[in-house]
Amino acid sequence: MTLGKPGRKPLLILLFIIAAQAAFADYPLLKQLNRDDYIYRQLESDIREYYQASAKLEPLPSLQIFRYTVPENISLYALASSLNLYYESISTLNRLEKPLELPAGTTLLVPNIPGLFIPLDPANDLELMLFFREEELEGEKQRIVLGSKGSRNEFIFIPGQRFSKLELAFFLGILFRFPLPKGMITSLYGPRNSPVSGEHQFHGGIDIAAPMGTEVFAARDGIVIETGTHQVLGHYCILRHQGGYETVYAHLQSIAVELNQIVSSGMIIASLGNTGMSTGPHLHFEIRKNGAAVDPKTLLPRVKE
Numbered sequence: 001m002t003l004g005k006p007g008r009k010p011l012l013i014l015l016f017i018i019a020a021q022a023a024f025a026d027y028p029l030l031k032q033l034n035r036d037d038y039i040y041r042q043l044e045s046d047i048r049e050y051y052q053a054s055a056k057l058e059p060l061p062s063l064q065i066f067r068y069t070v071p072e073n074i075s076l077y078a079l080a081s082s083l084n085l086y087y088e089s090i091s092t093l094n095r096l097e098k099p100l101e102l103p104a105g106t107t108l109l110v111p112n113i114p115g116l117f118i119p120l121d122p123a124n125d126l127e128l129m130l131f132f133r134e135e136e137l138e139g140e141k142q143r144i145v146l147g148s149k150g151s152r153n154e155f156i157f158i159p160g161q162r163f164s165k166l167e168l169a170f171f172l173g174i175l176f177r178f179p180l181p182k183g184m185i186t187s188l189y190g191p192r193n194s195p196v197s198g199e200h201q202f203h204g205g206i207d208i209a210a211p212m213g214t215e216v217f218a219a220r221d222g223i224v225i226e227t228g229t230h231q232v233l234g235h236y237c238i239l240r241h242q243g244g245y246e247t248v249y250a251h252l253q254s255i256a257v258e259l260n261q262i263v264s265s266g267m268i269i270a271s272l273g274n275t276g277m278s279t280g281p282h283l284h285f286e287i288r289k290n291g292a293a294v295d296p297k298t299l300l301p302r303v304k305e
Contacts, residue, residue, distance in 0.1 A: 027065050090110065141158050177217065177220065181214065219285075222240050234250060234278060251275050
């Protein structure tokens, strides 16, 4: 089955609570990334102190949050390098799911300590991956509350931690995302007895049960190479992705994209239905590599047996 929105697991480590009930604009403003700005001098000093204390296993500086408005287009990696921070620190604090180009005028929160900010209300696959790995991570964990009551984000902050290889692959767009907001796996990839005919056959994808009309997402950036209606698959859509991959979405109620349309990961491409040879509302989802079906669970971080 898949992992839906989880409840918080009990923590074995005492959590320090930082209640920052100010509005976003009330965080100290970092105006420029040079020593003419006294906020930058403080940030630079804190980050340097962190690296020195971490190397000597000494107490770390207290966590503080600043805000910075990007004056011109810049990559996430360039900004992180300018601040001597991990790019994971900026991306997880600001809940960025991919390494975006940051346009001029973008306002971000910036920490004075490198590490991971793990949301307690994970909203995407990357945040779910971090959430379920949190208990395995070592470090002086802090629980922080940022924002106002109307826009409140709660995190577990773990200094010094970075993405795992799997999380990094997902962040870079190498892996595929789950194609529904939530759902239950009712049939896995591999040999099975057909739910329609009862005959033993090979199932080239996974079936995900969800309510009729549920939004179907593109599992990765790509292009629409085929749409249509099939006796078995019903209404279906096929996307092509980099690296020789294709994804198949079948038994759809409706299709929201057109042939040759370029789509981005997470874009709504269809609605879930019960068309074709189907025993109930569900999505049949396949991943193909160079034309051959592969097991989706090896490329979808949320699929569990």
